[in-house]
Amino acid sequence: MTFDELGLSAPLLRAIEEKGYREPSPIQVAAIPAVLSGRDLMAAAQTGTGKTAGFTLPILQLLHQSGEPHPHRIRALVLTPTRELAAQVAESVATYGRHLPFKSTVVFGGVKINPQIAALRKGVDILVATPGRLLDLYQQGEVKFSDLEVLVLDEADRMLDMGFIHDIRRILKVLPPRRQNLMFSATFANEIRELTKSIMHNPLEVSVAPANATAERVEQWVYPVDKKLKSDLLLDLVVRNDWQQVLVFSRTKHGANKLAHHLEKAGVNASAIHGNKSQAARTRALAGFKSGKVRVLVATDIAARGLDIVQLPQVVNFDLPNVPEDYVHRIGRTGRAGSSGHAYSLVSADEIKQLNAIEQVIQRHITREYVDGFEPDHDVPPSAPLRKPRAEGQAPTNRPAGAREHHNAKPGSTQRRRGSEGHNRPRRNRSAGSRPGQ
Ligand code: AMP
Numbered sequence: 167m168t169f170d171e172l173g174l175s176a177p178l179l180r181a182i183e184e185k186g187y188r189e190p191s192p193i194q195v196a197a198i199p200a201v202l203s204g205r206d207l208m209a210a211a212q213t214g215t216g217k218t219a220g221f222t223l224p225i226l227q228l229l230h231q232s233g234e235p236h237p238h239r240i241r242a243l244v245l246t247p248t249r250e251l252a253a254q255v256a257e258s259v260a261t262y263g264r265h266l267p268f269k270s271t272v273v274f275g276g277v278k279i280n281p282q283i284a285a286l287r288k289g290v291d292i293l294v295a296t297p298g299r300l301l302d303l304y305q306q307g308e309v310k311f312s313d314l315e316v317l318v319l320d321e322a323d324r325m326l327d328m329g330f331i332h333d334i335r336r337i338l339k340v341l342p343p344r345r346q347n348l349m350f351s352a353t354f355a356n357e358i359r360e361l362t363k364s365i366m367h368n369p370l371e372v373s374v375a376p377a378n379a380t381a382e383r384v385e386q387w388v389y390p391v392d393k394k395l396k397s398d399l400l401l402d403l404v405v406r407n408d409w410q411q412v413l414v415f416s417r418t419k420h421g422a423n424k425l426a427h428h429l430e431k432a433g434v435n436a437s438a439i440h441g442n443k444s445q446a447a448r449t450r451a452l453a454g455f456k457s458g459k460v461r462v463l464v465a466t467d468i469a470a471r472g473l474d475i476v477q478l479p480q481v482v483n484f485d486l487p488n489v490p491e492d493y494v495h496r497i498g499r500t501g502r503a504g505s506s507g508h509a510y511s512l513v514s515a516d517e518i519k520q521l522n523a524i525e526q527v528i529q530r531h532i533t534r535e536y537v538d539g540f541e542p543d544h545d546v547p548p549s550a551p552l553r554k555p556r557a558e559g560q561a562p563t564n565r566p567a568g569a570r571e572h573h574n575a576k577p578g579s580t581q582r583r584r585g586s587e588g589h590n591r592p593r594r595n596r597s598a599g600s601r602p603g604q
Contacts, residue, residue: 177265191216192374206366210373212352218258238289239313247324249274256294275299276445297333322351390546393514397428414482422464436462439469483511486520490527515544
């Protein structure tokens with residue numbers, strides 16, 4: 167399948183070519199014709215699948231096909247849960263629409279409202295927004311939706327998780343009822359389906375990536391460790407493996423700050439990114455990380471959600487998330503675009519419950535590996551048996567709990583990657599339930 171065959175027009179094909187995309191991703195193959203047909207759409211896809219182009223390209227095409235671009239009234243609205251995602255979507259709109267005469271802008275909270283008002287007053291065809299700031303602007307009379315043709319709810323599940331449902335409902339009330347609705351969500355939990363029922367008309371459903379598919383491209387490891395040694399273990403891993411770009415997840419904002427500080431003190435460039443940081447600080451941290459100046463970016467789940475950092479080689483869960491699905495989102499930041507990634511979880515004794523819940527959700531056992539010098543006082547027990555039957559299309563599980571794993575059996579590169587030959591502490595690899603002497 168080519169972009170040409172999807173029925174996209176010359177200005178869009180040119181922009182795609184300039185961007186260097188050779189062929190549409192599966193979500194694009196499914197979503198682009200659906201959106202072009204004018205139907206409402208529910209698409210199950212996460213960041214990393216190419217979903218942004220999946221809705222941006224056909225929206226641009228639809229706007230192009232129908233009517234004059236002037237006088238720049240809001241014809242398409244994209245709602246996103248986070249500022250970072252809003253900025254990324256807006257960048258995509260500008261990139262893919264560079265040979266078309268449309269104007270787009272992005273509005274989100276945490277920054278001054280006046281420049282946003284100025285941009286809106288110049289006229290905008292496509293507006294990307296986070297819900298709270300959009301409502302502020304609407305209440306100030308700075309946005310009008312009378313010409314709206316398309317609404318996109320991007321990462322709808324996360325918008326609900328973040329408590330935006332009331333804002334969304336308030337926004338929906340002021341939109342013209344005749345419009346095309348597109349919803350993108352990593353999962354379609356019941357709450358999402360409820361929302362869908364109330365706004366969608368006979369939607370097409372496409373689902374190219376099962377909710378947990380990302381997990382299959384990622385080699386995953388659990389490092390059991392005492393809580394108080396986690397910071398040192400992380401530092402050890404970063405330095406010894408010479409990781410140059412690693413995204414680390416922290417459950418709390420305070421924890422993220424503390425960890426970044428710990429790494430900085432040890433001479434490793436690190437930044438924290440979370441909701442209490444100003445937008446400018448977040449943008450700076452992300453830019454530093456992308457350019458390679460910042461080696462370790464420590465992020466909370468919400469701040470990290472939707473970050474588009476192409477082909478991140480590894481992510482580390484400094485602590486496990488309380489919501490197991492967040493684990494899937496987290497490791498989705500690595501192993502992009504068909505390349506395999508690595509996810510390491512530092513797990514202390516108080517996190518066994520979360521670990522078990524995660525293994526049930528991803529339907530596989532994660533190999534435990536004990537790092538010499540960081541062995542915990544208490545063992546992490548072997549994985550519990552997986553309860554759900556394996557769904558069709560999912561990757562085979564790792565070997566069952568209790569099975570003996572050959573040292574270094576998987577992945578063979580683990581030790582090489584760490585360059586362990588060069589350091590003087592031998593290292594033992596053990597899988598769940600196979601610890602010698604047990
Ligand atoms: P998204 O899931 O929309 O956040 O996109 C993830 C990444 O994939 C972005 O960096 C896009 O630029 C990239 N991308 C989107 N579509 C394609 C494609 N057809 N071929 C290659 N890369 C793509």
